[in-house]
Every structure is written in C-alpha cells, then in structure tokens.
Amino acid sequence: MPQFRFLGIPDELATEVRQNMRAPRYGHPAHRELARGYGPCRLCLRTFETGKEERILFTYQPFREPESLPAPGPVFIHAESCGRYDALELPPDFRALPLVFEGYETGGRLLVQERVGPRVAEDVLERVFGRRGVDYVHVRNGEAGCFMARVERSDA
Numbered sequence: 001m002p003q004f005r006f007l008g009i010p011d012e013l014a015t016e017v018r019q020n021m022r023a024p025r026y027g028h029p030a031h032r033e034l035a036r037g038y039g040p041c042r043l044c045l046r047t048f049e050t051g052k053e054e055r056i057l058f059t060y061q062p063f064r065e066p067e068s069l070p071a072p073g074p075v076f077i078h079a080e081s082c083g084r085y086d087a088l089e090l091p092p093d094f095r096a097l098p099l100v101f102e103g104y105e106t107g108g109r110l111l112v113q114e115r116v117g118p119r120v121a122e123d124v125l126e127r128v129f130g131r132r133g134v135d136y137v138h139v140r141n142g143e144a145g146c147f148m149a150r151v152e153r154s155d156a
C-alpha cells in the first residue's frame with residue numbers, strides 16, 4: 001500500500017506573510033480579517049472557526065519548479081502562529097470538503113484531474129499517483145478551485 005505525504009505551505013513563507021503583511025514574490029498587501037469562511041488554513045490544513053479565528057488572505061504561487069508556469073491564487077492562513085501540517089494522512093478537516101486531486105509531472109504540467117465526490121479520498125489519490133508520469137499532486141477545493149495542499153510520495 002503506497003503512502004503519501006500531505007504538506008502545508010512552507011513555514012518560512014507563512015512567517016514572512018505574518019511579519020510583512022505582503023504576498024511573497026508579488027508584494028501586494030495581504031489582508032487580515034475575522035474568518036468568514038472555512039478556509040482551510042494552508043499551513044496547518046485545519047478549517048477556520050468562522051467568526052472566531054483571524055486569518056490572513058494573500059496571493060500564493062504553488063508551483064516550485066523554475067520551469068513551471070506560475071499559477072498564483074488567493075489563499076488563507078491563520079493570523080496567529082500555527083503548526084505546519086506534514087503527515088502521511090489526509091488532513092482530517094479535508095474529509096468534509098469538496099476535493100479535487102491534480103496530478104502533475106515535474107515542471108508543472110497537469111496530467112490528470114479527479115474530483116473525489118462520494119468516493120474514498122485515498123483510493124482516488126492512489127489512482128492519480130498511479131497515472132504514468134505523475135510526480136506530485138495538488139489538492140484543490142472542488143467548489144472555489146483554490147489550491148489547498150501538496151501531496152508527495154512518502155519515499156520521494
């Protein structure tokens with residue numbers, strides 16, 4: 001049974017946003033507010049308690065390879081410090097969300113896109129990683145479309 005590693009955005013990036021209140025790479029202002037939606041936080045991968053937790057909205061570019069086409073989009077993190085998610089299990093709060101798994105090859109070329117729907121998320125993920133050439137997966141929100149997390153093979 002293959003294992004997959006679920007990862008929040010890099011710690012140093014979240015720290016930079018909280019300190020400077022600007023989007024890394026882009027420089028435009030980040031926005032702090034009381035959570036009006038569930039998020040989730042892209043660092044700890046937990047959903048927000050709406051009306052209670054403060055969050056920061058900024059522009060994030062989820063592709064790391066220099067040859068990839070950037071795909072900047074809006075993301076949220078907790079305004080206060082939280083721990084980066086890095087585990088071999090689907091983040092528990094993701095189970096209730098509409099998920100789409102996108103399989104990419106290094107360089108950012110999209111090879112496969114699967115909506116999880118009523119299926120078991122792990123089964124769908126295994127299928128996506130099973131597609132020839134897939135090096136990593138992005139989890140996206142199936143309604144809003146935004147990037148939520150990165151998944152790698154645990155032996156990668």
Ligand SMILES: [Zn+2]
Binds near residue numbers: 043077082
């Ligand atoms: Zn968080």
